[in-house]
Amino acid sequence: xxxxxxxxxxxxxxxxxxxxxxxxxxxxxxxxxxxxxxxxxxxxxxxxxxxxxxxxxxxxxxxxxxxxxxxxxxxxxxxxxxxxxxxxxxxxxxxxxxxxxxxxxxxxxxxxxxxxxxxxx
Amino acid sequence: xxxxxxxxxxxxxxxxxxxxxxxxxxxxxxxxxxxxxxxxxxxxxxxxxxxxxxxxxxxxxxxxxxxxxxxxxxxxxxxxxxxxxxxxxxxxxxxxxxxxxxxxxxxxxxx
Numbered sequence: 001x002x003x004x005x006x007x008x009x010x011x012x013x014x015x016x017x018x019x020x021x022x023x024x025x026x027x028x029x030x031x032x033x034x035x036x037x038x039x040x041x042x043x044x045x046x047x048x049x050x051x052x053x054x055x056x057x058x059x060x061x062x063x064x065x066x067x068x069x070x071x072x073x074x075x076x077x078x079x080x081x082x083x084x085x086x087x088x089x090x091x092x093x094x095x096x097x098x099x100x101x102x103x104x105x106x107x108x109x110x111x112x113x114x115x116x117x118x119x120x121x
Numbered sequence: 122x123x124x125x126x127x128x129x130x131x132x133x134x135x136x137x138x139x140x141x142x143x144x145x146x147x148x149x150x151x152x153x154x155x156x157x158x159x160x161x162x163x164x165x166x167x168x169x170x171x172x173x174x175x176x177x178x179x180x181x182x183x184x185x186x187x188x189x190x191x192x193x194x195x196x197x198x199x200x201x202x203x204x205x206x207x208x209x210x211x212x213x214x215x216x217x218x219x220x221x222x223x224x225x226x227x228x229x230x231x232x
Contacts, residue, residue, distance in 0.1 A: 035221070037169075045161070045169060045212055047221040061220045095168060105151070105216035106174040107159035113168055 002026050002110040004096045009115030016086050016119070022079040022096030022112055030054065030074040033099035035108060036081045038092035038117075048094070049081065050104055064090075086119045093117075122147045122215050126224035132232045139200040141227045143213035148193050150217075157216035158196050160189055163226075164209040172211075173198065205231060 008020040020036070036048040049070040050059045058070050069082040079096055093116050097108035123146040133139045149158050160173040171180050173189040176196060186201040200207055208231060213224040 044210070044226040045163075045214075045223045047214075047223065050221070059219050059221075100174070103216075104221060105155075105157045107161065107171050107214055107216055108169075109171050109174075109180065111168040111170070 002098060004098060004110060004112035006094065006096050006112045006115040009094065009117045011118045011120065012086055013121050014087060014119055017082070017084045018086065018117060020081040020083070020094055020096075020115060020117070024077045024079065024096075024098070027098070029072075029077040031102075033102055033104050034072060034079045035097045035099065035104055036070065036079075037095045037097050037108070037111075038090075039095070039114075040089070040092040043092075046092075050099075051079070053102060083117070086117075088119050091117060091119045122149075122218045122222050124213055124215055124222050124224040126211075126213060126227050129225060129227055131227055131229045133200075133203045133229060134232045135205065136202050139203050139207075139229060141198045141211055141213075141229075143191075143196045143198070143224050145194045145196075145215055147218060149215050150193060156192060158189075158191065159214045159216055160198050161212045161214060161223075162207075162209055163212065164206075167209075169212065200229075203229070203231070 003025045005023045035050040051070045067085045071080045093114040095114045096112040098110040100109040125144045127142045161169045163169040177189045210226040
């Protein structure tokens with residue numbers, strides 16, 4: 001069974017940085033595109049960023065472009081999200097999500113349990 | 122691409138049908154001939170789960186009371202007979218344009 005386990009969330013001050021990790025197992029990690037999707041408290045889902053299986057293509061929501069960087073280590077089956085210049089509006093549960101193939105055109109067929117990021121002074 | 126769902130709240134009687142509309146601001150038809158509109162369910166306190174991909178393809182384990190339809194920019198998710206376990210928020214998501222975008226969500230609750 002596919003497993004995605006996020007970590008790295010926590011409380012950070014505005015302007016601070018954080019790195020989220022997502023440990024993947026039970027599938028050939030490098031063969032699948034991956035994404036981060038977030039959900040602010042009591043709000044809907046917001047796609048944040050995506051990366052191709054090989055890591056050579058990355059995509060970002062306008063709201064995080066220039067501040068967040070997605071990356072992956074296929075040797076360690078791990079997805080990352082480096083978050084800089086954090087703002088209060090970045091407060092959310094961040095989900096790691098697996099695409100069903102090389103792209104996320106068909107959405108995400110597996111999700112992690114999420115990690116909470118709180119940006120507050 | 123803006124995804125607009127309606128209604129945002131849907132109280133339903135157990136055993137009755139439910140229908141959720143999703144409209145996109147641009148066509149979701151790809152050059153490969155497929156239409157990339159997907160539906161997700163998020164039950165209270167849980168992570169989202171994909172129900173339907175490419176308009177009408179149900180995921181493994183999804184009950185056949187769930188069905189998707191539509192074309193171009195206008196799509197519908199239908200539940201033929203709502204059960205208690207269907208309570209939650211439903212989201213549509215387009216997969217053809219960057220950035221990927223979700224609808225606002227439709228909250229299904231039991232009357």
